[in-house]
Amino acid sequence: MSDHLNRRAFGALVAGAGITLTSRSFAGTPAGVFVDFGVAIRGADPVAFFRQGAAVEGSQSHAHQWKGAKWLFASAANRDRFAAAPERYAPAYGGWCAFAMARGILAKTDPTAWLIEDDQLYLNFDSRTKTRFERDVPGNIAKANANWEQKFS
Numbered sequence: 265m266s267d268h269l270n271r272r273a274f275g276a277l278v279a280g281a282g283i284t285l286t287s288r289s290f291a292g293t294p295a296g297v298f299v300d301f302g303v304a305i306r307g308a309d310p311v312a313f314f315r316q317g318a319a320v321e322g323s324q325s326h327a328h329q330w331k332g333a334k335w336l337f338a339s340a341a342n343r344d345r346f347a348a349a350p351e352r353y354a355p356a357y358g359g360w361c362a363f364a365m366a367r368g369i370l371a372k373t374d375p376t377a378w379l380i381e382d383d384q385l386y387l388n389f390d391s392r393t394k395t396r397f398e399r400d401v402p403g404n405i406a407k408a409n410a411n412w413e414q415k416f417s
Contacts, residue, residue, distance in 0.1 A: 298359035298360045305373065305387065308320065309337045309342055310354055312337075314353060315345075322335070322336025328347050356384050357416070360372075361393065362386040362397055363393045363397040365407075367407075374387070377390050377393060379401070
C-alpha cells in the first residue's frame with residue numbers, strides 16, 4: 265500500500281469503515297513538507313491563515329524557498345513575514361494532515377480544512393476530517409506530535 269493515502273482509502277479510515285490500513289515504517293525517514301502541484305500546501309499563503317483568518321491563494325510572483333519546498337504568498341509583505349520567522353507560520357507536520365498524523369500516517373491536505381490552536385496552524389485532509397480532528401484537539405495533537413517525532417522527523 266502506498267505511504268500516501270488516496271482520498272478513498274483515507275475516507276474509509278476516517279469514516280470508521282472497519283478497514284485496517286497499514287503502512288511501512290517511516291522510522292528515521294523525513295517526511296518533509298507536503299508538496300502538491302509543485303508548491304507547499306497546495307499554494308495557500310500560510311501567513312494569511314493568521315493575518316486574514318482564511319485560506320488565501322498565493323502567487324508565484326511572491327514565492328519563497330524553505331525546507332526544500334516552494335511556498336507561495338498573496339503579497340510581498342506576507343512572504344517577508346514568513347521568511348523572517350517560518351516556524352511561526354508554517355503548518356504543523358510539514359502541512360500533512362493533522363488527523364492522519366495522529367494515526368501515524370501521511371495524508372494530503374486541503375487548505376480550506378484548517379484550524380489554528382495555540383498559535384499553530386493545522387491542516388486536514390478535508391472538512392469532514394477536520395471535524396473529526398476537532399472532537400479531541402489536545403489528544404489528537406499529542407498523538408500527532410509523538411508520531412511526527414518518532415516516524416517522520
